[in-house]
Amino acid sequence: MNSIVASKKIEQNKKHFFNKEFILEHINFYKGVENEEKLLPLPIPKNKEETVFRKNGKSVDKIHEFDFATGAKIKTTHFDYFNDKKIRSIDEFDIETGKITKITNFILYKSVTEFDLNTGKKIRTVNYNLKETDKISSIQEFDQQTEKLSKVYIYRKQMNTLSILKELDPDTGKVYKWTSYREDGKTINSISEYDIYSGIPLRTKYFHNDGITVKDIHEYDKDGHWHNIKCSQNINNLSNKNKYSKLNYHNMSKIDSQTQKHMAKLIDNLFRNKQTKFEYI
Secondary structure, three states: OHHHHHHHHHHHOHHHOOOHHHHHHHHHHHHOOOOHHHOOOOOOOOOEEEEEEOOOOOOEEEEEEEOOOOOOEEEEEEEOOOOOOOEEEEEEEOOOOOOEEEEEEOOOOOEEEEEOOOOOOEEEEEEEOOOOOOOEEEEEEEOOOOOOEEEEEEEOOOOOOEEEEEEEOOOOOOEEEEEEEOOOOOOEEEEEEEOOOOOOEEEEEEEOOOOOOEEEEEEEOOOOOEEEHHHHHHHHHHHHHOOOOHHHHOOOOOOOHHHHHHHHHHHHHHHHOOOOOHHHO
Protein backbone atom coordinates (compact mmCIF):
# COMPACT_ATOMS: atom_id res chain seq x y z
CA MET A 1 0.00 0.00 0.00
CA ASN A 2 2.80 2.36 0.90
CA SER A 3 4.52 1.72 -2.45
CA ILE A 4 1.35 2.60 -4.40
CA VAL A 5 0.85 5.83 -2.47
CA ALA A 6 4.49 6.80 -2.93
CA SER A 7 4.37 6.16 -6.68
CA LYS A 8 1.26 8.29 -7.13
CA LYS A 9 2.78 11.09 -5.12
CA ILE A 10 5.92 11.07 -7.24
CA GLU A 11 3.88 11.20 -10.45
CA GLN A 12 1.94 14.20 -9.15
CA ASN A 13 5.14 16.07 -8.31
CA LYS A 14 7.37 15.40 -11.29
CA LYS A 15 8.44 19.01 -11.50
CA HIS A 16 9.98 18.62 -8.04
CA PHE A 17 11.42 15.18 -8.69
CA PHE A 18 15.02 16.31 -8.84
CA ASN A 19 14.83 18.05 -5.49
CA LYS A 20 17.04 16.07 -3.09
CA GLU A 21 14.78 16.49 -0.06
CA PHE A 22 11.73 15.39 -2.08
CA ILE A 23 13.45 12.18 -3.22
CA LEU A 24 14.68 11.34 0.27
CA GLU A 25 11.22 11.88 1.70
CA HIS A 26 9.49 9.53 -0.71
CA ILE A 27 12.15 6.85 -0.78
CA ASN A 28 12.04 6.59 2.97
CA PHE A 29 8.25 6.78 2.93
CA TYR A 30 8.32 3.78 0.61
CA LYS A 31 10.77 2.01 2.94
CA GLY A 32 8.55 2.79 5.90
CA VAL A 33 11.19 4.89 7.64
CA GLU A 34 9.63 7.56 9.85
CA ASN A 35 12.59 8.63 11.97
CA GLU A 36 14.44 11.45 10.15
CA GLU A 37 17.74 10.36 11.67
CA LYS A 38 17.47 7.07 9.75
CA LEU A 39 16.89 8.68 6.34
CA LEU A 40 18.76 6.95 3.55
CA PRO A 41 21.66 8.94 2.01
CA LEU A 42 21.06 9.85 -1.63
CA PRO A 43 24.01 10.96 -3.83
CA ILE A 44 23.23 13.85 -6.18
CA PRO A 45 23.30 12.57 -9.77
CA LYS A 46 26.21 13.76 -11.88
CA ASN A 47 25.79 15.65 -15.13
CA LYS A 48 25.62 13.54 -18.24
CA GLU A 49 28.72 13.54 -20.41
CA GLU A 50 29.33 12.96 -24.09
CA THR A 51 32.91 12.40 -25.25
CA VAL A 52 33.85 13.34 -28.81
CA PHE A 53 37.01 11.69 -30.18
CA ARG A 54 39.21 12.82 -33.02
CA LYS A 55 39.40 10.94 -36.32
CA ASN A 56 42.02 8.55 -34.96
CA GLY A 57 39.41 7.32 -32.50
CA LYS A 58 41.82 7.46 -29.57
CA SER A 59 42.56 11.06 -28.50
CA VAL A 60 39.77 13.11 -26.97
CA ASP A 61 38.71 16.24 -28.86
CA LYS A 62 36.05 17.55 -26.45
CA ILE A 63 33.59 16.56 -23.75
CA HIS A 64 30.03 17.91 -23.61
CA GLU A 65 28.26 18.09 -20.24
CA PHE A 66 24.48 18.10 -19.95
CA ASP A 67 22.29 18.94 -16.99
CA PHE A 68 20.97 15.67 -15.54
CA ALA A 69 17.48 17.12 -14.96
CA THR A 70 16.76 19.04 -18.16
CA GLY A 71 19.23 17.54 -20.61
CA ALA A 72 20.42 21.02 -21.58
CA LYS A 73 24.08 21.46 -22.50
CA ILE A 74 25.89 23.41 -19.80
CA LYS A 75 29.57 22.98 -20.63
CA THR A 76 31.99 21.92 -23.36
CA THR A 77 35.63 21.22 -22.55
CA HIS A 78 38.07 21.32 -25.49
CA PHE A 79 41.42 19.51 -25.25
CA ASP A 80 44.80 20.25 -26.77
CA TYR A 81 45.36 18.70 -30.18
CA PHE A 82 48.77 17.24 -29.30
CA ASN A 83 47.96 16.38 -25.67
CA ASP A 84 44.37 15.40 -24.86
CA LYS A 85 45.20 15.48 -21.14
CA LYS A 86 45.65 19.24 -21.39
CA ILE A 87 42.59 21.52 -21.52
CA ARG A 88 42.58 24.04 -24.34
CA SER A 89 39.37 25.94 -23.48
CA ILE A 90 36.02 25.62 -21.68
CA ASP A 91 32.69 26.89 -23.01
CA GLU A 92 29.84 27.50 -20.54
CA PHE A 93 26.18 27.77 -21.55
CA ASP A 94 23.02 29.13 -19.98
CA ILE A 95 20.83 26.24 -18.88
CA GLU A 96 17.59 27.89 -20.00
CA THR A 97 18.46 29.64 -23.27
CA GLY A 98 21.34 27.42 -24.39
CA LYS A 99 23.36 30.52 -25.28
CA ILE A 100 27.04 30.70 -24.49
CA THR A 101 27.84 32.80 -21.41
CA LYS A 102 31.56 32.37 -20.92
CA ILE A 103 34.68 31.02 -22.63
CA THR A 104 37.80 30.30 -20.58
CA ASN A 105 40.88 29.97 -22.75
CA PHE A 106 44.14 28.34 -21.63
CA ILE A 107 46.22 28.74 -24.80
CA LEU A 108 49.50 30.55 -23.98
CA TYR A 109 47.81 32.36 -21.06
CA LYS A 110 44.48 32.24 -19.27
CA SER A 111 41.70 34.50 -20.49
CA VAL A 112 37.97 34.64 -19.74
CA THR A 113 35.46 36.05 -22.25
CA GLU A 114 31.95 36.93 -21.04
CA PHE A 115 28.87 37.19 -23.27
CA ASP A 116 25.56 39.03 -22.92
CA LEU A 117 22.84 36.53 -22.03
CA ASN A 118 20.18 38.26 -24.16
CA THR A 119 22.12 39.21 -27.31
CA GLY A 120 24.92 36.65 -27.23
CA LYS A 121 27.45 39.41 -27.95
CA LYS A 122 30.84 39.68 -26.27
CA ILE A 123 30.93 41.96 -23.24
CA ARG A 124 34.54 41.73 -22.08
CA THR A 125 37.66 39.58 -22.04
CA VAL A 126 39.80 39.36 -18.92
CA ASN A 127 43.43 38.39 -19.60
CA TYR A 128 45.63 37.01 -16.83
CA ASN A 129 49.39 37.01 -16.34
CA LEU A 130 51.32 34.23 -18.03
CA LYS A 131 52.82 32.84 -14.80
CA GLU A 132 50.63 34.32 -12.06
CA THR A 133 47.20 33.28 -13.30
CA ASP A 134 45.42 34.98 -10.38
CA LYS A 135 46.65 38.42 -11.46
CA ILE A 136 44.95 40.38 -14.25
CA SER A 137 47.17 41.74 -17.01
CA SER A 138 44.45 43.47 -19.05
CA ILE A 139 40.70 43.74 -19.64
CA GLN A 140 39.13 44.32 -23.05
CA GLU A 141 35.60 45.70 -23.31
CA PHE A 142 33.50 45.54 -26.47
CA ASP A 143 30.92 47.92 -27.91
CA GLN A 144 27.51 46.24 -27.73
CA GLN A 145 26.36 47.71 -31.04
CA THR A 146 29.33 46.84 -33.25
CA GLU A 147 30.99 44.13 -31.08
CA LYS A 148 34.28 45.93 -31.73
CA LEU A 149 36.87 46.76 -29.10
CA SER A 150 35.96 49.93 -27.18
CA LYS A 151 38.15 49.97 -24.05
CA VAL A 152 41.40 48.37 -22.88
CA TYR A 153 42.47 48.36 -19.22
CA ILE A 154 46.16 47.59 -18.65
CA TYR A 155 47.38 46.57 -15.19
CA ARG A 156 50.80 46.73 -13.55
CA LYS A 157 52.49 43.35 -13.35
CA GLN A 158 53.90 43.68 -9.83
CA MET A 159 51.20 45.64 -8.00
CA ASN A 160 48.25 44.44 -10.12
CA THR A 161 46.76 47.96 -10.12
CA LEU A 162 45.31 49.81 -13.10
CA SER A 163 48.04 51.56 -15.09
CA ILE A 164 46.45 52.67 -18.37
CA LEU A 165 42.94 52.97 -19.83
CA LYS A 166 42.69 53.20 -23.61
CA GLU A 167 39.37 54.23 -25.17
CA LEU A 168 38.85 53.41 -28.84
CA ASP A 169 36.40 54.60 -31.45
CA PRO A 170 34.48 51.46 -32.52
CA ASP A 171 34.15 52.62 -36.13
CA THR A 172 37.77 53.57 -36.83
CA GLY A 173 39.50 51.35 -34.28
CA LYS A 174 41.70 54.32 -33.30
CA VAL A 175 42.49 55.31 -29.71
CA TYR A 176 40.85 58.67 -28.98
CA LYS A 177 41.61 58.85 -25.26
CA TRP A 178 44.47 57.56 -23.14
CA THR A 179 44.30 57.87 -19.33
CA SER A 180 47.30 56.95 -17.18
CA TYR A 181 47.02 56.31 -13.44
CA ARG A 182 49.41 56.54 -10.52
CA GLU A 183 50.56 53.43 -8.65
CA ASP A 184 47.38 53.20 -6.58
CA GLY A 185 45.44 52.53 -9.80
CA LYS A 186 42.81 55.15 -8.94
CA THR A 187 44.47 58.58 -9.09
CA ILE A 188 44.72 60.04 -12.60
CA ASN A 189 48.20 61.07 -13.70
CA SER A 190 47.41 62.35 -17.21
CA ILE A 191 44.78 62.28 -19.95
CA SER A 192 45.72 62.38 -23.64
CA GLU A 193 43.28 62.95 -26.51
CA TYR A 194 43.78 61.82 -30.11
CA ASP A 195 42.15 62.36 -33.49
CA ILE A 196 39.81 59.41 -34.12
CA TYR A 197 40.76 59.16 -37.80
CA SER A 198 44.49 59.86 -37.97
CA GLY A 199 45.48 58.89 -34.44
CA ILE A 200 47.51 62.12 -34.15
CA PRO A 201 47.71 63.46 -30.56
CA LEU A 202 45.68 66.59 -29.90
CA ARG A 203 46.34 67.51 -26.26
CA THR A 204 47.48 66.07 -22.94
CA LYS A 205 46.42 67.18 -19.47
CA TYR A 206 48.78 66.53 -16.56
CA PHE A 207 47.39 66.46 -13.03
CA HIS A 208 48.79 67.16 -9.58
CA ASN A 209 49.01 64.41 -6.95
CA ASP A 210 45.31 64.74 -6.15
CA GLY A 211 44.43 63.56 -9.66
CA ILE A 212 41.92 66.39 -10.03
CA THR A 213 43.81 69.70 -10.25
CA VAL A 214 45.34 70.33 -13.69
CA LYS A 215 49.07 70.96 -13.60
CA ASP A 216 49.84 71.50 -17.28
CA ILE A 217 48.16 71.22 -20.67
CA HIS A 218 50.14 70.38 -23.80
CA GLU A 219 48.52 70.96 -27.17
CA TYR A 220 49.95 69.44 -30.35
CA ASP A 221 50.10 70.80 -33.87
CA LYS A 222 49.77 68.77 -37.06
CA ASP A 223 53.46 67.86 -36.99
CA GLY A 224 53.22 66.48 -33.48
CA HIS A 225 55.02 69.39 -31.81
CA TRP A 226 53.48 70.59 -28.58
CA HIS A 227 53.29 73.83 -26.67
CA ASN A 228 52.23 74.48 -23.11
CA ILE A 229 48.71 75.93 -23.13
CA LYS A 230 48.63 76.79 -19.47
CA CYS A 231 51.79 78.91 -19.67
CA SER A 232 50.67 80.65 -22.84
CA GLN A 233 47.37 81.52 -21.18
CA ASN A 234 49.16 83.02 -18.20
CA ILE A 235 51.34 85.14 -20.49
CA ASN A 236 48.28 86.37 -22.37
CA ASN A 237 46.56 87.28 -19.13
CA LEU A 238 49.64 89.15 -17.93
CA SER A 239 50.08 91.02 -21.21
CA ASN A 240 46.41 92.00 -21.19
CA LYS A 241 46.89 93.59 -17.78
CA ASN A 242 49.67 95.79 -19.11
CA LYS A 243 47.78 96.99 -22.18
CA TYR A 244 46.28 100.46 -21.73
CA SER A 245 43.71 101.96 -24.02
CA LYS A 246 40.69 104.25 -23.85
CA LEU A 247 38.59 101.17 -23.11
CA ASN A 248 40.40 100.75 -19.80
CA TYR A 249 39.35 104.22 -18.70
CA HIS A 250 35.90 104.68 -20.18
CA ASN A 251 34.47 105.33 -16.71
CA MET A 252 36.86 108.18 -15.90
CA SER A 253 35.55 111.79 -16.13
CA LYS A 254 37.35 114.50 -18.18
CA ILE A 255 39.58 117.08 -16.43
CA ASP A 256 38.04 120.56 -16.42
CA SER A 257 39.95 123.54 -17.97
CA GLN A 258 40.75 125.22 -14.64
CA THR A 259 42.40 122.04 -13.30
CA GLN A 260 44.39 121.65 -16.50
CA LYS A 261 45.82 125.19 -16.15
CA HIS A 262 46.70 124.54 -12.52
CA MET A 263 48.52 121.26 -13.38
CA ALA A 264 50.48 122.93 -16.22
CA LYS A 265 51.63 125.75 -13.91
CA LEU A 266 52.72 123.21 -11.29
CA ILE A 267 54.81 121.26 -13.78
CA ASP A 268 56.50 124.47 -15.03
CA ASN A 269 57.47 125.45 -11.50
CA LEU A 270 58.90 122.00 -10.81
CA PHE A 271 61.16 122.05 -13.88
CA ARG A 272 62.44 125.57 -13.08
CA ASN A 273 63.91 124.20 -9.87
CA LYS A 274 67.09 122.46 -11.09
CA GLN A 275 67.47 120.53 -7.82
CA THR A 276 64.18 118.69 -8.40
CA LYS A 277 64.73 115.37 -10.16
CA PHE A 278 62.17 113.93 -12.55
CA GLU A 279 61.81 110.63 -10.66
CA TYR A 280 60.76 112.60 -7.56
CA ILE A 281 57.79 114.25 -9.29
